[in-house]
Amino acid sequence: MTSKTFSQGVYLPHYKKFSEDKSITVISLPEEVVIPLHQHTGAPCHAVVKVGDTVKTGQKIGESAAFVSAFIHASANGTVKAIEPRPYFNGLLVESVVISVNPEQEEPRWNEKDVTELSRDEIKAAIKEAGIVGMGGAAFPTHVKLSPPKPIDAIIINGCECEPFLTCDHRMMVEMTDSLVEGAKLIARAVEAPHIIFGVEANKPDAIQAIGAKIAGDSNIEIAVLDVKYPQGSEKQLIKAAMNLEVPPGKLPFDVGVIVNNVATAIAVYEACRYQKPLYERVLTFSGDGAAKPGNVKVRIGTPISHVIDQCGGLPSQVGKVVLGGPMTGWAQSRLDVPVVKGTSGILIFTSSMVDDYGHMDCVRCGKCVEHCPMYLYPNYIGVYAETRRYPMAVEWGAMDCFECGICVYVCPSNRPIVQFVRDTKKHVAARSSK
Amino acid sequence: MSMSSELNLSVSTSPHLRSKENVPNAMRDVAVSLLPVSAVSIYWFGLNALFLIVLCMATALLTEVVFRKMLNRRSKRFDGSSLVTGLLIALCFTVNTSWWTAVIATVIGVGIAKELMGGIGWNLFNPALFGRVSVVIFAPLLLNEVNIAFKPLGFSLSTVDVVTQATPLALLKYGSGLPSLSSLFLSFPGGALGETSALALIAGGAYLIYRKHIRWQTPVSIIATVFVIALLLDSGRLGIAAPLYHIFSGGVLLGAIFMATDWVTSPITTKGKIIFGVSVGILIMVFRLFLAPVEGTAFSILIMNAFVPYIDRATKRPRFGEVAATAKMAPGVSQPVQRSV
Ligand code: SF4
Numbered sequence: 001m002t003s004k005t006f007s008q009g010v011y012l013p014h015y016k017k018f019s020e021d022k023s024i025t026v027i028s029l030p031e032e033v034v035i036p037l038h039q040h041t042g043a044p045c046h047a048v049v050k051v052g053d054t055v056k057t058g059q060k061i062g063e064s065a066a067f068v069s070a071f072i073h074a075s076a077n078g079t080v081k082a083i084e085p086r087p088y089f090n091g092l093l094v095e096s097v098v099i100s101v102n103p104e105q106e107e108p109r110w111n112e113k114d115v116t117e118l119s120r121d122e123i124k125a126a127i128k129e130a131g132i133v134g135m136g137g138a139a140f141p142t143h144v145k146l147s148p149p150k151p152i153d154a155i156i157i158n159g160c161e162c163e164p165f166l167t168c169d170h171r172m173m174v175e176m177t178d179s180l181v182e183g184a185k186l187i188a189r190a191v192e193a194p195h196i197i198f199g200v201e202a203n204k205p206d207a208i209q210a211i212g213a214k215i216a217g218d219s220n221i222e223i224a225v226l227d228v229k230y231p232q233g234s235e236k237q238l239i240k241a242a243m244n245l246e247v248p249p250g251k252l253p254f255d256v257g258v259i260v261n262n263v264a265t266a267i268a269v270y271e272a273c274r275y276q277k278p279l280y281e282r283v284l285t286f287s288g289d290g291a292a293k294p295g296n297v298k299v300r301i302g303t304p305i306s307h308v309i310d311q312c313g314g315l316p317s318q319v320g321k322v323v324l325g326g327p328m329t330g331w332a333q334s335r336l337d338v339p340v341v342k343g344t345s346g347i348l349i350f351t352s353s354m355v356d357d358y359g360h361m362d363c364v365r366c367g368k369c370v371e372h373c374p375m376y377l378y379p380n381y382i383g384v385y386a387e388t389r390r391y392p393m394a395v396e397w398g399a400m401d402c403f404e405c406g407i408c409v410y411v412c413p414s415n416r417p418i419v420q421f422v423r424d425t426k427k428h429v430a431a432r433s434s435k
Numbered sequence: 436m437s438m439s440s441e442l443n444l445s446v447s448t449s450p451h452l453r454s455k456e457n458v459p460n461a462m463r464d465v466a467v468s469l470l471p472v473s474a475v476s477i478y479w480f481g482l483n484a485l486f487l488i489v490l491c492m493a494t495a496l497l498t499e500v501v502f503r504k505m506l507n508r509r510s511k512r513f514d515g516s517s518l519v520t521g522l523l524i525a526l527c528f529t530v531n532t533s534w535w536t537a538v539i540a541t542v543i544g545v546g547i548a549k550e551l552m553g554g555i556g557w558n559l560f561n562p563a564l565f566g567r568v569s570v571v572i573f574a575p576l577l578l579n580e581v582n583i584a585f586k587p588l589g590f591s592l593s594t595v596d597v598v599t600q601a602t603p604l605a606l607l608k609y610g611s612g613l614p615s616l617s618s619l620f621l622s623f624p625g626g627a628l629g630e631t632s633a634l635a636l637i638a639g640g641a642y643l644i645y646r647k648h649i650r651w652q653t654p655v656s657i658i659a660t661v662f663v664i665a666l667l668l669d670s671g672r673l674g675i676a677a678p679l680y681h682i683f684s685g686g687v688l689l690g691a692i693f694m695a696t697d698w699v700t701s702p703i704t705t706k707g708k709i710i711f712g713v714s715v716g717i718l719i720m721v722f723r724l725f726l727a728p729v730e731g732t733a734f735s736i737l738i739m740n741a742f743v744p745y746i747d748r749a750t751k752r753p754r755f756g757e758v759a760a761t762a763k764m765a766p767g768v769s770q771p772v773q774r775s776v
C-alpha cells in the first residue's frame with residue numbers, strides 16, 4: 001500500500017499506544033453540566049430556557065436566528081440552575097446554561113427514520129436542528145459548510161487524526177463503521193457530490209480494513225491511505241494529499257469543489273438524520289503521559305473536565321499540564337471546571353517532564369521552520385518581526401496564512417513561540433481593520 | 436473543581452510538544468564534526484596546534500561572557516556557539532601564528548562581529564571569518580611589529596621550531612613543488628590547521644548533513660563552481676588536476692562546509708543557498724585568478740554574507756496554493772478532479 005501525502009510537514013512521535021486499542025466507554029453523568037451557548041464559529045446562541053425550568057436530554061436550550069450558528073441542547077435531564085458566564089477552554093468567560101442533573105435519568109427515546117428517503121434540504125435541516133459542528137476542533141457549523149455556493153465534486157471524510165495521542169476518531173471508525181459510512185453518504189447527498197473519499201492515515205490498518213469492507217463494490221466511494229505525517233488532517237493538506245488539489249490562500253475547500261468533514265461529524269450527521277438525535281455527547285480521548293487510565297470515552301457536552309479526569313483515575317501527583325484537544329493545537333488549562341464542548345477531541349494529562357518552561361532564545365536562522373511549514377511560510381521572519389512589533393512585515397512573510405499548526409515551534413532549536421507571535425499579529429491586524 | 440485551586444498548572448500557547456532540537460546540541464555536533472581535522476592538525480603540528488585551538492576556544496568563551504555582562508545580556512543562556520567560533524578561528528590560522536594574533540582575532544570575531552551585533556542570530560557576518568580577516572587587514576602592523584615586541588615574553592608561537600610547508604595555494608601560484616593530489620586529499624601539513632586534510636573536512640561535512648544541521652546545496656554549489664571555473668580558466672599548466680588543487684587548497688573546503696553553511700549568515704531557502712554558493716564560488720576564483728589569493732575564500736563568504744537579506748527576499752517562495760491560484764486564472768479552464776486509488 002503506498003501512502004500519499006503533501007509536501008513539508010513533520011513526522012511526530014505518535015503516542016497513540018496509550019489508547020488506540022481501548023474501546024469506547026461511557027462516562028457517568030456529573031452532578032451538574034455547564035453548557036456554553038457559544039461553542040462554534042459564528043453567532044452565539046441565546047438561551048430559550050429560564051432558571052428553574054426542567055429540561056430533558058436533547059431538548060433545545062439555545063438558538064440563534066443567524067445562519068452561521070449552531071443550536072445548543074441539554075445533555076441531561078435536570079433543572080436549569082443558572083444562566084451565567086462560566087469559564088471556557090480558551091480562558092474566556094462564555095454565557096452558559098448550568099443544569100443540575102437529576103439523579104434519575106431515562107434514556108431518550110428516538111423514532112427511527114428511513115434516511116434513504118430524505119431530500120437534500122431535509123438532511124440539512126436535520127443537521128441544523130441537531131446543532132452539529134465540525135468535531136475535529138474547528139467547530140464550524142456543519143449545515144453552513146454543506147451550503148456551498150459552488151458545485152461539489154467530492155466530499156472527504158477526514159479520518160487522519162494526525163495529532164499525537166488522539167485516538168477517538170480511530171475508535172469510531174472501527175466501532176461505528178456503519179453509521180460513519182451512512183453519514184458520509186448523507187453528507188454527499190446533501191451537497192450532491194458524486195464522490196466520497198475517506199482519508200485515513202496508514203497507521204490505522206484496522207480502520208482502513210473496516211471501512212474498506214463496508215464500501216466494497218461501491219465505485220463512488222474510496223479510501224485514500226495517507227502517510228502518517230502532521231498535519232495530514234488539516235483540510236488543505238488533506239485535499240492536496242488525497243486529490244492533488246491546492247486550495248489557494250484565503251480560499252476554502254469548496255473553491256476547489258471539495259468539502260471535508262471529520263469522522264465524528266459524519267457519525268453525528270447520521271444519528272441526526274436517522275434518530276433526530278442532537279449533538280449533546282461526543283467521544284473524546286483521555287490520554288497523556290500522566291493519564292492514569294487512558295482511553296476513549298463518550299462524554300455528555302457540558303461535563304466538567306474534572307469529572308472526566310476523576311472517572312479516568314484522577315491526576316498524577318506531578319501534573320504539569322492539562323490540555324484540551326491535541327498536543328499540537330490544543331489549549332492548556334489553568335482550571336479544571338471548564339466543560340467538555342462539541343469541539344473537544346481530547347483531554348491530555350502531561351506530567352511536568354513534558355512541560356518545557358525554559359523560555360526561548362533568538363532565532364538562529366537554522367531554517368528548520370521554513371523547511372517544515374506546511375503552508376510554505378517564513379515562520380522565522382514572522383517571529384522576528386512580530387516580536388519587535390513590526391506587524392506589517394510579519395504579515396508580509398505570511399502570518400495571515402498561518403493556521404497555527406505548531407510545527408515551527410516544535411522544530412525550533414531556539415524554542416521560539418511563533419504561534420503566539422502569529423496570534424499577536426492577527427490580533428493587531430484585526431484591531432487595525434476594525435478601526 | 437476543588438483540585439483546581441491548589442494545582443499549579445502550566446499554561447502556555449500551543450504546541451505542547453517539542454522536538455529534541457536545541458542550539459547547544461547542534462553546536463556540540465558542529466564541534467564533533469571538526470574533531471577529525473583538528474586531530475590531523477595536531478598530528479602534524481603537535482602541541483602547538485592544540486595550544487592554538489584551546490587558546491582560541493577559551494578566549495571566545497571569555498569574550499562572550501565579558502561582552503554579555505557589559506551589554507547586560509545576562510538572560511541569554513550558554514549555547515556553545517562561541518566555542519565553535521573559537522575553534523573555527525583557530526583552524527583558520529597556521530600553526531606559527533603568534534598567540535596574541537589569534538586572541539585578537541577571536542575577541543573581534545566573538546565580541547564585535549557577534550555580541551555587539553546583538554548576539555547569535557543578529558550578526559550579519561560570519562564571526563569566525565570576520566575575526567580572521569580583521570587581523571589580515573591589520574597584518575602589517577600585527578604580524579610583524581608587535582610580534583617582535585612580544586617576543587621577549589616568550590609567548591610567541593613563531594619562536595617554536597615547527598616545520599610547515601608553503602601552502603599549496605602559494606605553490607599553485609608558482610607552479611612548482613606541488614604536493615600530490617592524494618596527499619593533499621588525505622593529509623598535508625601546508626597552510627592553516629583547518630586545511631590539513633580534505634578527507635577530514637568532508638567527513639565532518641557529511642556528518643553535519645546526516646544530522647540535518649546543514650544542507651548539501653551550499654557546499655556543493657561552491658565547490659562545483661570553483662571546479663568549473665578552474666577547469667575553464669586555469670587548467671593550462673596542470674590540466675584536469677588544476678580544479679582539484681583549487682578545491683583542496685586555500686580553505687575552500689573549510690569555508691564551503693563550515694563557514695558558508697553558518698545558519699545565521701547564510702540564506703534560509705534552498706534556492707537562496709544555491710545562489711549564495713555559486714556567488715561565493717565565483718568570488719573565490721576572481722580573488723585567485725585576478726586579485727591577491729590571500730584569504731580569498733574568507734573575503735568571498737563575507738562579501739556574500741552582506742547580501743543574505745536580499746537573497747532571502749528575492750528567493751521568497753509562493754505560499755501554499757499560490758501557484759495553483761495563478762494557474763487557475765486562465766478563463767474557462769476547469770480543474771479536473773484527480774481521483775485517488
Ligand atoms: S507558520 Fe503557522 S502554518 Fe507554518 S509551521 Fe508555523 S504554525 Fe504551522
Ligand code: SF4
Binds near residue numbers: 365368414
Ligand atoms: S526554527 Fe527557530 S531558530 Fe530556526 S529559523 Fe525557524 S525560528 Fe529561527
